[in-house]
Amino acid sequence: MSRIKYIQKLLETKEISCVELTEKYLSSIEKQNSILNAYVNVTETEALNTARIVDKKIAQGQKLMPLEGIPMSLKDNISTKDIETTCCSKILQGYYPIFDATVWEILKKQNSVLLGKTNMDEFAMGSSCETSCFGATLNPVNTEYVAGGSSGGAAASVGADMAAFGLGSDTGGSIRQPAAFCGLAGFKPTYGTVSRYGVVAYASSLDQVGFIADSVEDASIVYDSLSAYDPKDSTSVGSKISTEDKLNSSIKGLKIGIADEFFEGIQDDIKKSVNAAIKVYEESGAEIIHFEMPKLKTILPVYFIISCAEASSNLGRFDGIRYGYRTNSYKDVNEMICKTRSEGFGKEVKRRIMLGTYVLSSGYYDAYYKKAQNLRGSIIRDFKKIFEKCDVILTPSVPVTAFKKGEALRDPIETYMMDICTVPVNIAGLPAISVPCGFDKNNMPIGMQIIGNSFEDYKVLNAAHQYEKQTRRYETMLPLSDSRR
């Protein structure tokens, strides 16, 4: 039974009250957060208030909604009315949104219990939470390593059982990479299926809200509740398909695409684990189809140009006038804005704004931005062709396992290259999940990625769930059991 279902069973059979459950999670946070740094803000009062409402409903014998009473976490770039939302940047410290992000509005209506806001790389720009103004998040599997990023706090909150599930965002792998590093399921849905309204924008055409959970089943339950059309998000499409109903479809005859390019430069033990997973699929009757992806290497620079260009435009709104940090001394408005931004943004954010401004500036626009957009079009076309022959594509999630602290900050280009397997998914707006498929020589988790065609999120979740069922990972991991720590 998945963690969410197990918790709801405990609540409905009155084995535990929602207040007791919430207190258990809060004490789990109290015990571990000072080491892991997963939460940057714990919302204890909010959590206990919701838990009391849920207990009242249970006492009245009312049926619970799918995520009702489930303790969870939100990444700190998801707007929460009257709860500080900082994107882990100095420039937004002390900012209290006056509206809720749509995803939080839906969770609130379901009486999900918000435990707090989780750590992230500043404005989601990074792979280890080390660009966060609150410092790195450590990996619950082994604290010598980082939890990954940018949704590292979300992953650590779920991995250390400080939340039953966590919401994050994924612009180039920010859900899937930390999920892989922490041995969890990390799902990035099709672009447009889950509302982005109220999620502080990094690169709007690539950003997507996603989920980190203990199992694929849990990710599917959360997706089904949150994948609704939202008129407040102009790119929202929504989805009416229940993925949970399709989780147990047979994968006999499922066509799985494999491309050698995705395995180039991948750590050996990761290759081995992913190949072993491919065998598991073959034994279950799936058909393996080989294809070529010659453009893979050009996708990274395309991604980098587009994401920085959009970031430079999106982050133009931070001027210190209406909210957040403002510099102390200035002579005129221009100096106030320049000084506020220079003092408020961290090094990585400034670097990306500068690069984005450069590729959009006159004289360089055609050579970089326009060219990248054209390539994006042709990459999307390539994927469409692949999905005429395959149901899903299987790749490693990340070329390496978790980094040690400090490693990700050494060389920016080398670090960007770690996104090679995840970035193509955002460029084409596809759904993809990272699921655990083994451990490296240091016993750190390995993740594999399953990519699907747009709006076929159910195929991705089904394929991942079938693998997880075969390998029976999550059945041994019940929430809040002492054996887990």
Place this chain on the structure above:
Amino acid sequence: MISKEEVLKIAKLAKLSVEDEEIEQLTSDMSGIIEYADAINAAEDEAAEFDNINSVVNAFSEDIVLESYERDEILMNREGGENGYFVIRKSLRG
């Protein structure tokens, strides 16, 4: 390659100030990354037009007046709001 002068020009456009001791490192970082981005010029131009991911068309909403935010609520994020306005220090001479 990108020059220091170009870096300073870009900083001005991006409304960022670059400290003297940062210029060297930033110029070298940006040059490295731009050189890497140049890899796209080796890729063949297939002129595949890209508009948006799911080919969605512009979403227009009906012209209906909806409830907006309270002015006081918006000003709460900035101490010193006065008479319904944001306040910054006087910056015009004369």
